[in-house]
Amino acid sequence: MTQFNSLRRLTALLSTFVLLLGMGSQAAAQASDVNKDALAQSLSEKLQLRIDTIADSAVPGLLELYTERGLFYASEDGNYFLQARVYNVENGVVDVTENSLKQMRLDGIDKFKDSAIEFKAKNEKYVVNVFTDATCGYCRKLHNEMDQLNELGITVRYLAFPRAGINSGVYQDAVSIWCSKNPQDAITKAKAGEQVASATCENAVAEQYNFGKQIGVNGTPNIVLPDGSVVPGYQPAKALQMALEQAAG
Structure with a gap:
């Protein structure tokens, strides 16, 4: 059962990574500037969600959204909104999302x-x-x-x-x-x-x-x-x- 759960988590991890890698490659090809203030307002209205900050993520073309309900992601055109974990597997497996959340916690606590x-x-x-x-x-x-x-x-x-x-x-x-x-x-x-x-x-x-x-x-x-x-x-x-x-x- 433990091996099955580990395999299931790894499969979910790799699926998320592949999805985000594909999105990042597409967005990188477009290489357009993003008006983050306008995007935050648009997404807030669509999702009825307060967005405090939008920042670039480690994945090209994917933005980090710091909101009243936690950390989310969105494509630069605002057409895709994700709740996901981002991992960097270049040298081992690094939980990029958790690193962003760590800073979010520390900034808020301060x-x-x-x-x-x-x-x-x-x-x-x-x-x-x-x-x-x-x-x-x-x-x-x-x-x-x-x-x-x-x-x-x-x-x-x-x-x-x-x-x-x-x-x-x-x-x-x-x-x-x-x-x-x-x-x-x-x-x-x-x-x-x-x-x-x-x-x-x-x-x-x-x-x-x-x-x-x-x-x-x-x-x-x-x-x-x-x-x-x-x-x-x-x-x-x-x-x-x-x-x-x-x-x-």
Whole structure:
């Protein structure tokens, strides 16, 4: 069964690559300039999708679309729209799409550096950004290891991801945590099952949640490593340290 699944994934990978290679060759032959602003407006209207940025991709003639729902591709004439993985097989197999997503994650997270709830390691070696929900069991388990994580040199920065969505009770709890006088203390109490005093303020909870959805977060904890790669789910402190060391090369 494992061999069958591996073969199926490889077949899908090669099919995607061949499709994109053919499109790239066709578009390269046309070699036309693209008005990316006009194309973004046209595709947004056709697809009812907010497009934040359009950039050239590694495949000639294929464009990367950074949207409110994640990363997509389109042909330069705007007639073809794809949700796919792009691989470079020139020297081994390199996941080009994942590399683009890594940068997308890092660029987005950087916007929240002043609104994250941070638990800083004294001898900081790594910084991880964690999409979290105070009611999530595995988020609580991760938080219980905060002292160990910090001792290992891992700084944890929390971003809000209320799983029930905006305007839910969990969302209002997240706002109260982020708006409390001491957010670190508030999130620690909430993850211990204690009630957090209601509070409101100008906050980035909704923006953090929407960004999480944009980059494919569908559960918590969702851990973004310093290189932009993702650990989807709880990892014990030592296992997370190993993942960080591997990501750092």
